[in-house]
Amino acid sequence: MTSVQFTSKLSLEEFLQLPDTKPASEYIDGQIYQKTMPQGKHSILQTRLVTSINQVGEPQQLAYGLTELRCTFGGRSLVPDIAVFEWSRIPVDEDGEISNRVEIAPDWLIEILSPEQSPNSVINKIIFSIKHGTQLGWFIDPNDKSVMFFQPNQLPEVKYNADILPVLTVLENWQVSAADVFSLLKFK
């Protein structure tokens, strides 16, 4: 992440009133960081993984995933690569449409490491979210072909190959392995 320096610290409210950037910017402890420009592997994993999640979660109204959704909670404003909500927790406005302003932590947060990203800065977002109500975090390392998962109050675990990955409890009938995730990188 690139830190954009300001002479004085912006408040969260002031940050939220700034025009959005592309890639999105995040607000963490009074600093603004712009996400890195996604590359090919990041982009296809993000696209295909959210599609897979929604193919499983949407027909029975179990859960729904969104890419690049700004979630503002706990004093930070984060933009996860994929934010998944249990169906009943999808933030909607009075018209039943998705809210423009989301002020809860996603139930399941997925981050995909890009080559030039610092892992600690990305993992720190996952840990922060877990401490603010997120049930499950995935940290995908495309180079290592592994997925590290985070759950509250326990050590993370790293899964490879045929290892089955934990998913949201409402999606528990869906079995997905690390190999399944990385098979999304391939065009057949």
Added chain:
Amino acid sequence: MTSVQFTSKLSLEEFLQLPDTKPASEYIDGQIYQKTMPQGKHSILQTRLVTSINQVGEPQQLAYGLTELRCTFGGRSLVPDIAVFEWSRIPVDEDGEISNRVEIAPDWLIEILSPEQSPNSVINKIIFSIKHGTQLGWFIDPNDKSVMFFQPNQLPEVKYNADILPVLTVLENWQVSAADVFSLLKFK
């Protein structure tokens, strides 16, 4: 890490009888991986950090840290960047000299991420060690200027700047911040 492929899986005993490589090779789940060639920032952090630890731990015989020490336990053979042992657990032979073969997990394990390393593969070694008796793991991300620490049965935490880092209980009078760690990179 680079995986060296063999046609048949080697046993741990067979692996330990191979001549050692430079950089060292590690044995994980029947596969052999060679550590990456350390670069400047990795090397100076490793050298100066182990020196600092031993300046604190050696005079009062509290703890001692070693670089590139092969530790074989739980069916894996790992070579941490820095392995620190409480004084009473330093593996010694009948002559009171350091053992050539170390078959316990270090009490404190420190890994420093190199630019071309996959974070999950490195963090996986820390998690494995914690599950086999290591009390504390540090994962240093020089690019992010942060230290993520691992302790048994809890989420890791990421520390920046003036944040004080946890050290071995026997060294608890030593206060070291993330900024102190990264100040080791500088020549004054």
